[in-house]
Amino acid sequence: xxxxxxxxxxxxxxxxRIENFFSQDSKKVILFVGRLAEKKGLPYLIRAMKDVDALLxxxxxxxxxxxxxxxxxxxxxxxxxxxLGSKSHNELRTIxxxxxxxxxxxxxxxxxxxxxxxxxxxxxxxxxxxxxASNSGGIPDNIRHEENxxxxxxxxxxxxxxxxNRLLRSPELSxxxxxxxxxxxxxxxxxxxxxxxxxxxxxxxR
Numbered sequence: 001x002x003x004x005x006x007x008x009x010x011x012x013x014x015x016x017r018i019e020n021f022f023s024q025d026s027k028k029v030i031l032f033v034g035r036l037a038e039k040k041g042l043p044y045l046i047r048a049m050k051d052v053d054a055l056l057x058x059x060x061x062x063x064x065x066x067x068x069x070x071x072x073x074x075x076x077x078x079x080x081x082x083x084l085g086s087k088s089h090n091e092l093r094t095i096x097x098x099x100x101x102x103x104x105x106x107x108x109x110x111x112x113x114x115x116x117x118x119x120x121x122x123x124x125x126x127x128x129x130x131x132x133a134s135n136s137g138g139i140p141d142n143i144r145h146e147e148n149x150x151x152x153x154x155x156x157x158x159x160x161x162x163x164x165n166r167l168l169r170s171p172e173l174s175x176x177x178x179x180x181x182x183x184x185x186x187x188x189x190x191x192x193x194x195x196x197x198x199x200x201x202x203x204x205x206r
Contacts, residue, residue: 037063133151
């Protein structure tokens with residue numbers, strides 16, 4: 001049996017939103033949350049921002065942190081990208097809800113490491129954000145293209161930018177995927193996931 005990690009949908013929720021939390025004014029906020037490591041694919045999202053009129057917020061740290069800072073400088077994206085560093089769950093609940101789009105540009109690493117279903121995607125969905133993610137690892141098992149998110153191929157900067165721009169230009173699609181995010185997150189609430197583990201343990205003891 002394969003059981004995805006769950007999230008606390010009573011903790012991560014749209015009601016945590018604070019308007020203009022990032023002092024972005026009229027700009028929409030694209031959010032990345034995660035370790036700044038190869039598997040997370042952040043450099044591809046940074047490159048995609050060249051063709052996106054929005055603010056990218058990056059929450060997390062890791063071994064690629066300096067590389068990502070250098071890439072932002074090289075591409076002259078300092079006004080489009082903010083690095084927040086590592087944030088607590090208490091801080092993240094506001095950061096998620098105060099953003100507009102969540103992007104998980106995950107990739108398969110050179111060593112073959114690949115994502116399962118990142119918990120940050122579930123937390124973003126519980127916060128009501130429309131999701132853009134890579135068609136990578138276990139992500140497409142739970143994110144269905146144009147149903148409850150948008151999928152882009154790994155390392156495809158152009159597709160990532162296109163997906164972001166689709167949501168920025170279509171409030172209707174953004175609202176549809178936001179609603180689908182909340183519905184999907186409810187299926188992964190801790191209470192639901194705990195029941196699945198309970199059933200497995202009960203059956204294995206018989």
